[in-house]
Amino acid sequence: MQAYKLVSRQYCSQDTIIKIPTPGGPLCIGAGYLTIIAGPCAVESRDTFLEMAGLLKSMGANVLRGGLFKPRTSPYSFKGLGSQGLKIMAEARELTGMPVITEIMDVRDIDLLYETVDILQVGSRNMQNYTLLEELGRLDKPVLLKRGLSATIEEWLLAAEYILNGGNNKVIFCERGIRTFEPWTRNTVDIGAIPLIKQLSHLPVLVDPSHATGRWKMVSPVAKAAVAAGADGIMVEVHQSPEQALSDGKQSLTPENFQILYKQVIALAELEHREIL
Amino acid sequence: MQAYKLVSRQYCSQDTIIKIPTPGGPLCIGAGYLTIIAGPCAVESRDTFLEMAGLLKSMGANVLRGGLFKPRTSPYSFKGLGSQGLKIMAEARELTGMPVITEIMDVRDIDLLYETVDILQVGSRNMQNYTLLEELGRLDKPVLLKRGLSATIEEWLLAAEYILNGGNNKVIFCERGIRTFEPWTRNTVDIGAIPLIKQLSHLPVLVDPSHATGRWKMVSPVAKAAVAAGADGIMVEVHQSPEQALSDGKQSLTPENFQILYKQVIALAELEHREIL
Amino acid sequence: MQAYKLVSRQYCSQDTIIKIPTPGGPLCIGAGYLTIIAGPCAVESRDTFLEMAGLLKSMGANVLRGGLFKPRTSPYSFKGLGSQGLKIMAEARELTGMPVITEIMDVRDIDLLYETVDILQVGSRNMQNYTLLEELGRLDKPVLLKRGLSATIEEWLLAAEYILNGGNNKVIFCERGIRTFEPWTRNTVDIGAIPLIKQLSHLPVLVDPSHATGRWKMVSPVAKAAVAAGADGIMVEVHQSPEQALSDGKQSLTPENFQILYKQVIALAELEHREIL
């Protein structure tokens, strides 16, 4: 007997569509819709974030990402603007009408983020932070659940089960690479996880090629591979000046490269007659 | 340049000794002292826990372990007795005079656990739960920091750095196996991590052969290997009836087998002229 | 300084095209050409292999695969028909005009295979069998070099360097999945290896989604991902009755499913304006 239940295909044979209200009508995630999430690794300043939001909106991105509370391996690294950055994010959301996503690390931040943020992201380090998962299960808010660096598919499904078991079935999986022995890429994208999750679960699954590869030149080929393999979308990092980014510059696309990538994945999705928003 | 500082050998060339007050005088961890932590995976009932505490005390164990809040991969598994179990743990501590250790998963449990618990354990799933690490850094309480399933040595040192950076330098590392491709053991003990941590850091390092192997027959050989490699102690699971344990029965020793193991590791430690408490 | 030289992009900035003579003109591998290699895991009988060859030819496959000497983890498993099967393979090659590929495990088999076989395959277990690589370096015959189960990209490039250093520059890389902790797929396809190899080397790179996933339902999504990521082709296992195959049945496509897959990867390749043969 499998240990997960509510997330399974057996429990719900139809693809779940997660609808996010926007001024222009609901954004649908899952069931063949293609979702493009883009933005800088972290919200760094009001000017650059608002400019980026406008650029991405005009280029077709569906959701705006930006880190406020950054989990960093070293306690001495830049950790994000926190609640200061949230105001900037709210402004960008207001201006562009784009839904926003940011990572939550602390259950005590739920009240702060709930109002403004459309999708709460659980990072790979917290995939098995059950305290956090249980609190998110009590909300009526979409949760993007990144795969832990060494989480098996089953552990990932069970982490989602924690959220659904609490009453919140708006979970979006996000493959972001697993840890292997290969030193030349930051992580190894488990491309097979995409069809496997689609077979085992009714929930949407995205791919984050930026964190997975750690090299911007690989973002585009891996993003295309993800869509070809059936992913419900991608989440990519974009920065005006990647070389000056406060975090993750090496893996960030310029807006120009994002534009090229966007057109390529749309063409791929159209080839499969998928829904483009 | 290395990213960690306060945990490094360069910062403090002498081995740190962590002293835990007990009715019979301080228990020393680190710097050649051999520490034996033992107890059931979880506190299951008052009777069994008090009996086990008495047994382990009489056999020579230095610290009593018992899970109250259990991180479980599935939301449907037994998750521990929580605050109910804490009273039992307090009673066992009072009766035997042994310091106690239990896992903390939620920053909101600090107040509850602070008074009774002598060592707060951070489990492998939470090794990079920075919210938790930062709060533990503000306490004056020893923290046992288990290595994440796929954490590099450097990430582990940096997780400890979070705690020391907050002002709490009472950190004890605990190797509990890393995730590899090998399916016949639950995890793979990285025995080389012991001498490596001793070279790189002044903090103590223990080994948990129970979780690392997942098979009780392997606990004893791996515990002996740990002590021979220079570990400052071991943490093992002991249960009166392993086959009836609510969790981790397969990897639990019986009290009889613990007694045999205890004598063997003491003999090994004496061979190296180490301090036995 | 990088340790590899002849295989590098620096040494040869243009994509190498490997030409294999066929009755209908040379088959080109690399440089944007899309190559589809298909066939059963092993040559099992004359009738089934000739039938399969005809089917695959009619469906558009470019190269016919079939194992004669099978490396098997257990000494008690079916190891292939050996030289008996070679005659069948020669007949299928003659009948269809398709080039054939089979694995070579033993340097002493070179003379036997040289005449009939168009591409000699080095399996993942032998990627660092330098004795074999050196002998293949002395031939004027294309070699398909599978990545070892836990080979880094650099080790893979260096294995190819052995062959080029001997004078044979007709090497085709083949990603077939690496070994990770994930138990639900046979191996984990390193999709990022495709763009990485294309950046670092001038040699072609294919993907084998059959061995990599071990599940036929995942073959098609992963094959499409490979082509979208820029692979020069795919190698897939096809069997008339997968459930009766003497080896690798679980990962084999039926001819019907191969036909569907073929059309999908061709559509993907056309979208990128690639050369179809």
Add this chain to the structure above:
Amino acid sequence: MQAYKLVSRQYCSQDTIIKIPTPGGPLCIGAGYLTIIAGPCAVESRDTFLEMAGLLKSMGANVLRGGLFKPRTSPYSFKGLGSQGLKIMAEARELTGMPVITEIMDVRDIDLLYETVDILQVGSRNMQNYTLLEELGRLDKPVLLKRGLSATIEEWLLAAEYILNGGNNKVIFCERGIRTFEPWTRNTVDIGAIPLIKQLSHLPVLVDPSHATGRWKMVSPVAKAAVAAGADGIMVEVHQSPEQALSDGKQSLTPENFQILYKQVIALAELEHREIL
């Protein structure tokens, strides 16, 4: 049903003892005997090898190691002295009376090596080179079978099964570290593999802490751990001037450090009442 048979404990409940004739009487490997194999990574010159052989003999080493045919990741690295070195090895064997061990990579070298070499070593890269295993199975000569870098315990047992199935039951396992994500050690010693092999098989198992760690400072702690965990012996690299070694200098002990290590492992073995030769 397990796939291996002849190597299993079920097939032979008693520990196999492999006896190697020496001028001073047979050397026993397995069943509690402690075997110390030592020597340089490669035979580099007559003078240094003969000197080292004398030193090691006087310090108590049981078997002399030295590479003649070195498997190297790059085709441009030093590959050993080959048959030239064999004469030096023969001379050292004659002078000291110590049995010698060297790696065999090519089935065509069996005749060359058979006379002089007492134990033929199969390196980790060739653990699944079945051509080689089958030929070694036809000999009456001990084989030391190193574990492949990413070989499971079962695959390792099955590789040995190939040799026993051919009629040669003189197989000695050697754990030399597996490949994991940890970058600070060359490989990760799977210390749990020692008790596991002892439970599952009747054949001896050694540990090579030099290749496994890649750092000489870790060789001694890991060697001691191996003996404490029940290994039948260790194989270590020793070099007069590690910093000038043509290969593997970083992991080589000086003769002085070998002497210290030797005494420590003997003391450990005596504590367990094991047989010392």
